[in-house]
Amino acid sequence: MVIKARYTPMRGGSRAAAVHLRYLQRDGVTRDGAPGQLYSATSDRADGSAFLDRAxxxxxxxxxxxxxxxxxxLSDLRSFTRDLMRQVEQDLATxxxxxxxxxxxxxxxxxxxVIRGVDELGENLVIAGAYLAHGIRERASELATIELGPETMLEQQQKLQLEIDQEKLTRIDRALLREAGETTDGVVDTRATGNERHADFDRHLRIGRLQVLQRLGLAQEIDTGRWLLKPQMEQTLSHLGEQGDIIKTMHRAMASQKVERGAEQIVIHGKDEAIAAPIIGRLLGRGLSADELGDRVHLVxxxxxGRTHYIELPTGVAGVDSAPIGAILEVGAAGREPRAADQNIARLAKEHSGIYRPADHFADARADPGIADPDAYIEAHIRRLEALRRAGLVERVDADHWRIPTGFEQHAALHDAGRSPAVSLRVLSTLDLERQIASDGAAWLDRQLIGRDRLPVTMAGFGAEIEVALDQRRRHHIAHGDARRDGKGRVFYRxxxxxxxxxxELARVGAEIATTRDQPFRLATRGETIRGTYRETVQLASGRYALIENAQEFTLVPWRPVIERSLGREVVGLVTDGGISWQLGRDCGLGL
Structure with missing residues (x-):
């Protein structure tokens, strides 16, 4: 019986508990490949949202x-679990x-x-570490024995025999570690003696395992039948077991997408490993971290x-649980760039001997045609300063004077970085290569074809697939009149x-959406001020767009994270060459 247990502190406002439940219910975990079904003591279809609300x-x-x-x-794993939890309730008397x-x-x-951290009276639930580590395992073993009957000696020996060659921490290893700890010199003695402590099978089992440990560099026979275990043996075997589980996870993800890669093409990134260079590629799989108990998510x-990567990210990383399988991603170190609002504040403070005055900034904002609502614009800067004042980074002299220290932008950026994950995830395209090839939109492949900063790819694995896809996309453009090939074979694009x-793409999708709505679609133009209600997001080959609706019509404009909390509310933005500059009013409660 294998039991893993952990208690996880719940931080106020954390979404980790919801993410954990969502991954437990992910596709492909049942016998027929369907999503997992939550159940409880009394219901076969438990409500996860209601559970989170109660928690x-x-x-x-x-x-x-x-x-x-x-x-x-076991005849019914669900009934077995309910019997186990009833026994746990009896043991804990709640x-x-x-x-x-x-x-x-x-x-x-x-x-x-998943068990809530309170008892039936709403008081903190405390479970002793020994019960978590051993008590629940004993109860589960008792229940299994009741249903299946006690294991025969032959069954026990067969299971132990299978552990000899395993590259993970086994029951034999734990017995060897206990024996070494009971001796003064830390030596395990496997020699046969007149007062033999171990039966023949047990002795041969231990010798066989010790020989495997010696090949792994974790044990040494210092004399005939006398073995010394390496100090790092337990930690190394636990790590090897985890690595083995990760490799199995990677192979399942690759098999599900019909991808074959050799052992030399597999890279496993450590939990605390710094990302020196961005990892860019196709998402093959996603799930909970290796132990499946924590608040981290793995991506394959x-x-x-040309290599396949396994990396674990905190659940707080934006997009980690929403990017579809097959999407093109970039995972890298989180940026430390100052916010635009902080740069504005620092610039004005530098012009006035380290003092930022909202009144001066308001005068500048009123003269800027790109700022639709100067009052809300300045108020957003003040809210930002109030937040940084509470962090001790700026000083408010009075209502219209703020003292801004030297290096303010960098200090503010470091403050933000300390409150967010050290890694970032960017979805470069939600479409797989096959759909990008035939797309009528500006796909990621197009940016690779004509962009100045084309990503370097290796002619192996997914890199080789990209080169093939680029050639097919090039042919697509030539066939549709968007590119031509000259006599020397060179390709020229519009x-x-x-x-x-x-x-x-916007015209086509807008027309399609218009058939389901009462308003017509209108394409936004550069320099136009967009005002309306943010209704939903629409994912296209060209990127992610926000659907903005007013009384007469609707339009699609580039989506930015800053407007997400304004869903269902009025927004105002200026269409620019680079996309759209949002001006969010005081009612939106958002900064810049």
């Missing part, structure tokens, strides 16, 4: 993984609020259980460098290719 404000959450060694032989989901996507069926990315492709 709002809980100090912690307990997470378990229950994996019976004979799981396939009713528990819990959800579970059964997974069959690996060779060993297992159950994930087929890179343009000067305004990206803008033309984007316009075509």
């Amino acid at each position: 709002e404000g809980d100090p912690r959450q307990f997470r378990l993984i229950v994996a019976p060694e004979d799981g396939p032989q 009713k528990l609020d819990w959800l579970a989901v059964d997974h069959f996507n690996t060779g060993h069926p297992h159950t994930h259980i 990315i087929d890179g343009i460098d 000067r305004d290719l990206l803008a033309r492709l984007e316009g075509r």
